[in-house]
Amino acid sequence: MIGKISSGSDFAGCVGYALADKEKNKEARLLYSEGVLDDSPHSIVDGFECQRRMNHRVEKWVGHISLSYSPEDSARLSDEAMVKLAHEYMAKMGIRNTQYIITRHLDKEHPHCHIVYNRVDNDGKCISDSNERLRNKEVCKELKRKYGLTFGKGKDNVKTERLRGRSKTRQEIYLAVQAAKKTAKDWTTFQRELAKSGISVRKKFRRGSTDVEGLSYIKDHRRFKASQVDRDGKCSYNSICIALDRNKNVKPQSESTTPWHS
Numbered sequence: 001m002i003g004k005i006s007s008g009s010d011f012a013g014c015v016g017y018a019l020a021d022k023e024k025n026k027e028a029r030l031l032y033s034e035g036v037l038d039d040s041p042h043s044i045v046d047g048f049e050c051q052r053r054m055n056h057r058v059e060k061w062v063g064h065i066s067l068s069y070s071p072e073d074s075a076r077l078s079d080e081a082m083v084k085l086a087h088e089y090m091a092k093m094g095i096r097n098t099q100y101i102i103t104r105h106l107d108k109e110h111p112h113c114h115i116v117y118n119r120v121d122n123d124g125k126c127i128s129d130s131n132e133r134l135r136n137k138e139v140c141k142e143l144k145r146k147y148g149l150t151f152g153k154g155k156d157n158v159k160t161e162r163l164r165g166r167s168k169t170r171q172e173i174y175l176a177v178q179a180a181k182k183t184a185k186d187w188t189t190f191q192r193e194l195a196k197s198g199i200s201v202r203k204k205f206r207r208g209s210t211d212v213e214g215l216s217y218i219k220d221h222r223r224f225k226a227s228q229v230d231r232d233g234k235c236s237y238n239s240i241c242i243a244l245d246r247n248k249n250v251k252p253q254s255e256s257t258t259p260w261h262s
Contacts, residue, residue, distance in 0.1 A: 001144050035047065069110060
């Protein structure tokens with residue numbers, strides 16, 4: 001379960017996207033609505049717009065959340081289950097006493113839904129977005145543990161063939177770096193392994209010293225900082241140094257200690 005949360009000021013665009021109103025290649029279902037007439041996208045937008053005018057101080061009145069789940073959980077995620085999870089997620093995020101719709105998109109192999117809600121609540125008060133990204137992360141973890149949902153392996157599970165442009169190149173660099181970290185015992189070997197995939201590495205030194213303060217990777221004439229390849233630091237200089245030292249200190253098992261020898 002991964003939640004992505006954002007805010008804006010265009011109900012028509014957000015509702016149209018959630019309902020896949022004008023996209024011929026996408027299919028969406030309206031699973032639930034609260035506080036709006038849901039007989040058409042137009043009536044939903046009208047309901048949202050009417051309420052948001054209760055508070056003219058709110059600049060971004062559109063709340064949008066996408067909740068995505070692992071394909072491994074597909075069998076468990078009926079429409080009813082998805083609505084239940086969305087409601088529990090919203091309650092824990094403090095999104096209550098307001099208008100909203102929940103839709104399900106059917107264009108991906110992984111189950112996912114979209115929540116569009118009014119940040120101006122039924123009393124004209126603004127629903128807080130304070131620390132919402134941090135709270136979103138914690139709530140998703142809590143619900144995954146509670147319901148035994150699959151914890152994904154992040155970028156390691158991304159299907160590279162479905163990506164294009166810089167996103168594809170970035171993913172190819174990430175996978176190549178993780179593979180090289182498993183076997184390389186020094187920087188020369190590490191760089192040689194990456195070169196097999198057409199990737200070069202550049203070290204950035206702190207001004208006036210030989211201390212390395214960062215890395216960048218280049219592939220197909222595209223350059224990425226290590227933090228752009230992976231935000232969790234799996235491609236950073238320190239992470240690679242730790243991996244190289246670990247590999248250098250691993251001692252091969254002797255024949256007498258392997259499980260298939262007596």
